[in-house]
Amino acid sequence: MGFEDDWRSWHASRESYAGAEYGPSALESTNWLITEPAAVDGVPGLWALTGDGGIRGSDLGTAGASVTLRGTETIRFGRRELRVFERNGTIGLRVFNPQRPQRQRFSAIDAYPPREGWRVPAVFEETPGESITITAVDGEEQDSPVAGRLHFTLDGIPLSLTVTRGAQGALSAVFADATNGIETYRFRFLPVDEPAADGSAWIDFNRAYLPPCAFSDQFVCPLPPAGNRYTASIRAGERAVILGR
Template identity: 80%
Template sequence: MSFVDDWRAWHASRERYAGAEYGPSALESTNWLITEPAAVDGVPGLWALTGDGGIRGTELGVSGRTVTLRGTETMRFGRRELRVFDRNGTVALRVFNPARPQRVHFSAIDAYPPRESWRLPAVFEPTPDERIVITAVDGVEHESVVAGRLHFELDGNPQTLTVTRGSQGGLGAVFGDATNGVETYRFRFLPIEEPSAEGTAWVDFNRAYLPPCAFSDQFVCPLPPLGNRYTASIRAGERAVILGA
């Protein structure tokens, strides 16, 4: 498969994911609960934290039944789906609704044409003992272990990219550049292929993708750390969500 065909297949899979019935565009609300039962818009009953990482719903229907959700368990009322969201030990109830207008009218993800010139060679410097403070879009901060830094050149200028390792493995970064808020969303995510044993790697900005909060403001995405905010314009990867009529 050619470079362009490979990118097109990736982009098509991203659009399928974004517009899926219970994909990111369907997130209707993120509800930060306490131990006192409270109503949640769009779903029956009263909802509260169990105190051990779960969420309990009470007074559900005429029988007044009770349910408890933990981990990856889900529950549906009509077409709405309830999921547990755990952010570093703080638990919320998320409601996904396929009828949310932003999902119903999702059309595509606008992106720059793929160009091999945006696939840049890099050198990986592991930093296993380093931690940085990550700030989310809602202002909440938490510490994260830094997997390392990638050193590369952009328009002839030396740059670094701070990367972390996901819970399921694989490296990733959050970055900003001069196109944000003008040509692209306010920041973007970037997956990084695993570096070689010798430390060689690639920074492929063609695979820069929109964070979940581009599809719903109910996500709490991490913002780029200071070192990952570039003054240059990176015209590669995904740009913005396109909504149809």
Template identity: 75%
Template sequence: MGFEDEWRAWHDSRERYAGAEYGPAALESTNWLITEPAAVEGVPGLWALTGDGGIRGSDLGTTGSVVTLRGRDTLRLGRRELRVFDRRGEVALRVFNPRRPERERFSAIDAYPPRKGWRIAAVFEPTPGETITVTSVDGRSHESDLAGRLRFTLDGVAAALAATRTPQGGLSAVFADGTNGTETYRFRFLPIEEPASDGSVVIDFNRAYLPPCAFSDQYVCPQPPPGNRFSAPIRAGERAVVLGR
């Protein structure tokens, strides 16, 4: 499979994921709970934290009087699906609804045509023991281990991209560039291939993708750190969500 075919297969899989019945566009609400039972819009019963990382629902009518959700547990109530969201010990109840208008109207992900020129050679410099402040779109900040920096040249200017590791162990970066707000969403995510033993790696901006908060404002995505904000336009990767009528 050639370069363009591989990219199109990736892009097709991204669109299938984004438009899935219970995919990111279906997130209807993120509800930060307390230990006192409270109602959640669109969902029967009363919901509260259990105190040990779980969520308890009571007075659920025909589905049973009490249910407890932990970890990756899910619960279907009608068409809605309930999931637990744990942000470093803060627990919320997430409600996914395939009938959310933005999910039903999802049509495609607009993207730039793939170009080999946006596969840029870089050198990865590990940063053991260094941390970086990550600020989410809701203003909450936390310190995260910095895996390293990728040194490369962008439009003839030396640049660096700070990368962290995902829970699965892969390298990833969050970046902003000169296209944001006009041609693209306000920032994007970028997976990074594992560097070779000498630190050499290719940054493929063609695989830059929209964060979940581009599909629903109920996500709390991490924003780019200051060093990952470039004034130069990076016209590669995904641009924006396309909604039909």
């Protein structure tokens, strides 16, 4: 498969994921619960933390039925699906609704045409023991280990990209550039292939993609660290969500 065909296949899978029945566009609410039972919009019963990493729903209809959710367990009430969400040890309850207007209106993801010129060579520098403070869109902060930095050149200007490792060990970055808020969403995510043993690597900005919070403001995405905010315009990758009428 050629470069452009490979990119178009990736882009099609991204659109399929984004508009899926219970995909990111369907996130209706993120509810930060306490141990005191409280109502959650759109679903029956009262919901509270169990104190041991779970969520308990009570008064769920006849005979005071109850349920406890932990980990990846889910439950549906009608079309709405409830999922447990954990962040920095804090547990929340997420409600996904395929009938959320933004999901029903989801049409496509606008993107720049793929260009091999946006696949740039880089040199990977490991940074053992270093961490940075990551701020989420809602202001929550947490320290995150830095996997390293990728040093590269863009239009003759030397730059670096700070990358971290996800739960599955893959490298990724969050970055912002001069197109944000004009041509593109306010920031974007970027997967990074594992560098070679000699530190040589590639950064493919064609694979820059929209964070989940571009599809629903109920996601709490991490913002780009200071070193990943560029004054240059990176016209590659996904641009914005397209909604139909």
